[in-house]
Amino acid sequence: MDLHLQRISHSYGPLEVLADLDLAIEYGQIACIIGPSGCGKSTLLRLIGGLEKPAAGQVLQVGEPPAGSLNPLTYIFQDFALLPWRSVAGNVSLVLEDHGLRAATRARIIDDVLARTRLSDFRKAYPRQLSGGMKQRVAIARALAVKPAVWLMDEPLAALDSQTRELLMDDLVELWTREPFTACYVTHNLNEAVRLGHRVVVLSRRPGRIRTVVQIDVPLAERKERGVELSQQQHHLWELLREEAQAADQELLNA
Amino acid sequence: MPERPDGGRPVAFRGGGFTARAVGVVGPAVFVAVIVLWELGCRIGVIHPLVLPAPSEAFNAFMELADSGLLWKHVGASLQRLVVGWICGTVLGLSVGFMIGLFALARAGLAPLVAAIFPIPKIALLPLFIIWFGIGEGSKVATILFGTFFPTVVATYGGVDNVDRGLIRMGQSFGLSWFSIVRKIILPGALPAILPGFRISAAIAIVLLVAAEMIGAEFGVGAYILLAGSLMATDQLVAGVAMLSVLGVTVNWLIGRMEKYLLRWRA
Numbered sequence: 254m255d256l257h258l259q260r261i262s263h264s265y266g267p268l269e270v271l272a273d274l275d276l277a278i279e280y281g282q283i284a285c286i287i288g289p290s291g292c293g294k295s296t297l298l299r300l301i302g303g304l305e306k307p308a309a310g311q312v313l314q315v316g317e318p319p320a321g322s323l324n325p326l327t328y329i330f331q332d333f334a335l336l337p338w339r340s341v342a343g344n345v346s347l348v349l350e351d352h353g354l355r356a357a358t359r360a361r362i363i364d365d366v367l368a369r370t371r372l373s374d375f376r377k378a379y380p381r382q383l384s385g386g387m388k389q390r391v392a393i394a395r396a397l398a399v400k401p402a403v404w405l406m407d408e409p410l411a412a413l414d415s416q417t418r419e420l421l422m423d424d425l426v427e428l429w430t431r432e433p434f435t436a437c438y439v440t441h442n443l444n445e446a447v448r449l450g451h452r453v454v455v456l457s458r459r460p461g462r463i464r465t466v467v468q469i470d471v472p473l474a475e476r477k478e479r480g481v482e483l484s485q486q487q488h489h490l491w492e493l494l495r496e497e498a499q500a501a502d503q504e505l506l507n508a
Numbered sequence: 509m510p511e512r513p514d515g516g517r518p519v520a521f522r523g524g525g526f527t528a529r530a531v532g533v534v535g536p537a538v539f540v541a542v543i544v545l546w547e548l549g550c551r552i553g554v555i556h557p558l559v560l561p562a563p564s565e566a567f568n569a570f571m572e573l574a575d576s577g578l579l580w581k582h583v584g585a586s587l588q589r590l591v592v593g594w595i596c597g598t599v600l601g602l603s604v605g606f607m608i609g610l611f612a613l614a615r616a617g618l619a620p621l622v623a624a625i626f627p628i629p630k631i632a633l634l635p636l637f638i639i640w641f642g643i644g645e646g647s648k649v650a651t652i653l654f655g656t657f658f659p660t661v662v663a664t665y666g667g668v669d670n671v672d673r674g675l676i677r678m679g680q681s682f683g684l685s686w687f688s689i690v691r692k693i694i695l696p697g698a699l700p701a702i703l704p705g706f707r708i709s710a711a712i713a714i715v716l717l718v719a720a721e722m723i724g725a726e727f728g729v730g731a732y733i734l735l736a737g738s739l740m741a742t743d744q745l746v747a748g749v750a751m752l753s754v755l756g757v758t759v760n761w762l763i764g765r766m767e768k769y770l771l772r773w774r775a
Contacts, residue, residue: 323683330674
């Protein structure tokens with residue numbers, strides 16, 4: 254399933270956040286969206302997943318989601334959004350409970366996704382007992398459980414320290430390599446963008462418009478070894494962003 | 509550590525204090541000390557028996573009551589009023605609190621009304637309660653019910669307001685039904701605010717018990733205290749008040765256990 258964004262504009266009151274955005278998120282690819290802070294990246298993601306209505310334009314689903322997909326558009330949140338009163342298994346179970354699945358089926362799915370995220374030993378732990386990286390892996394397991402057609406990832410690694418971030422990036426690359434998924438990945442971290450993105454969409458400062466789309470052809474699994482190429486890409490992206498970031502930095506908040 | 513030629517001084521520790529430490533025995537010890545001092549004061553004659561009866565006298569009054577077989581009649585009658593009134597008030601309070609928390613229309617209509625009626629001392633309404641609910645159990649239960657209803661409403665919608673919006677958005681993003689979001693996200697999320705509300709409403713219920721039993725009650729701890737008061741039988745009065753105090757401590761402990769169980773997911 255592809256997603257097509259057509260002439261999306263959005264504003265909060267008089268504040269225009271996104272202007273006239275056209276974008277296609279293509280099957281089996283990770284599209285990274287980068288931009289200076291406050292450029293409407295997260296808003297864009299909420300619009301794509303239907304958590305907010307755009308002021309103008311529309312988001313179209315093209316094609317059918319994969320068979321058995323319980324929640325085609327599935328988010329990974331920056332703050333993990335785990336229920337603190339549910340165990341690891343309970344948090345995964347939450348998103349399966351409204352679908353009329355049999356208890357045995359639910360248990361099988363939970364076992365499967367916890368095994369795939371190497372969380373089987375922690376199924377009874379509460380979120381407060383887990384590190385940030387583990388929490389985000391629970392959130393990834395929860396997303397896997399509903400077989401998304403498109404992953405909508407809102408700065409999923411931003412709340413983690415840099416070492417954990419490396420580990421989680423490896424996990425994501427491994428997940429993708431084993432079974433390619435479609436994702437829209439919002440980040441302000443250029444390194445994440447060049448490590449995980451097949452295409453990197455660079456947004457301008459507010460109101461967000463697409464400045465350029467950079468294609469990165471190096472296969473995800475090889476990117477770690479080809480660091481020089483990547484750091485050139487990263488440098489190139491930074492050149493594109495620098496002015497925008499500087500200007501955004503000078504703007505008054507809530508002007 | 510190698511010693512430096514000038515010897516050096518260790519950095520002084522200045523990070524102490526301001527943390528809660530569990531000091532187990534102090535609470536009961538203070539209790540015992542106060543009672544012992546009080547008893548001593550009465551024995552020596554510093555405290556005149558008319559001013560305050562000795563704890564031992566109050567205890568004797570309590571034993572007399574127990575021997576007469578009326579103790580359980582009084583306690584039973586009071587417990588029944590408390591339990592019925594508190595449960596009804598709490599159930600209604602939770603329902604209205606959730607309505608205010610979940611529906612904008614209910615909030616607009618009911619929140620100001622609750623704010624207007626909450627501060628009225630329910631004792632002032634006793635005559636009205638008698639007219640509305642009769643001189644029997646109805647008006648007594650109603651007094652306690654009204655007293656517990658309002659703090660529960662306020663605690664409940666405060667709790668609902670404080671549920672992490674991010675979790676609700678997560679529920680919506682996974683396509684959970686409205687009812688699922690309320691039951692699995694909002695209800696447990698509001699619980700840490702609702703349970704302390706129970707503590708307050710239970711204390712208010714005990715306070716109002718004496719007021720409720722002013723309405724022509726034959727039995728009840730409140731009625732016993734009132735009767736003792738009008739006879740200037742201060743030993744019985746102190747015994748009755750001590751019973752209420754024990755009741756309060758017990759209820760508080762029960763709610764504490766409930767909190768520990770229901771909020772075990774918290775650190």
